[in-house]
Amino acid sequence: MIAIHTQAKEDGKSLSGREIVEMVxxxxxxxxxxxxxxxxxxxxxxxxxxxxxxxxE
Structure with missing residues (x-):
């Protein structure tokens, strides 16, 4: 989970907790x-x- 957050920061985006949960x-x-x-x-x-x-939607 930390890796996802770190990768997102490197890509110049900040993810909310919910988005991280969704990715997981x-x-x-x-x-x-x-x-x-x-x-x-x-x-x-x-x-x-x-x-x-x-x-x-």
């Missing part, structure tokens, strides 16, 4: 096994992100 979740979904055990916190954060996307 995407990476887990993309590179993890098809069925992963997820914490309720992860599921809750992903649901919040989906709600925000729906509102912004």
């Amino acid at each position: 979740l995407k990476k887990k979904v993309k590179y993890g096994p098809k069925e992963t055990v997820r914490s309720t916190r992860e599921i809750q954060l992903e649901a919040e992100l989906q709600e925000e996307r729906a509102e912004s």
